[in-house]
Amino acid sequence: MHWYIEVLRKYAVFSGRARRMEYWMFFLVSAIISAILLVTDEFMGWKLEMDGDDLGFLSTLYHIAIIIPYLAVIIRRLHDTDRSGWWVLIALIPLVGAIVLLVFMILKGNEGDNRFGPDPKVETAKW
Helix, strand or coil: CHHHHHHHHCCCCCCCCCCHHHHHHHHHHHHHHHHHHHHHHHHHCCEEEECCEEEEHHHHHHHHHHHHHHHHHHHHHHHHCCCCHHHHHHHHCCCHHHHHHHHHHHCCCCCCCECCECCHHHHHHHC
16 A cells, blocks of 8 residues: 555656556555445446446546646656656557557566656665
8 A cells, every 4th residue: 555655656757767566556455445446336337428438526536636647657667777758658559559558567667767757676675
C-alpha cells in the first residue's frame, strides 16, 4: 500500500524515475480497487450505458481520478529505463504498442544515475 500512496503523492510528477516495484504495486492495488468497485457497481445496480456498453459508475469515477498519476508513473518508469516519456505514445499502435510498452515496464532500470535523475534504488536504500 505504501507504493500506491507514494504514486498518489506524486500525482502529477512527470520528472524523475520510478522503480519497477513502484509501478507494479500501483498497478496491482489499482486493479484490486477497480475489481471491488466493479462488484459494488454491479451489486448496487449503478450502471452507465454508453454505446451499448455497461460501465460502472464508481469504477468510471475511479479511473478518471487515477489517469494522471497512472500516466505519471508510466513516464517515470520509462525514465528509469533511460527512455523518453514520449515512448508512452507507442501504446496507440494496436496490440504491438501495448506489448512493447509492457516489455518496457518489465525491464530492469538503469543502474546509477541517468539523464532523468538518480537511481531510485539507491535513494530508497538511504532511508
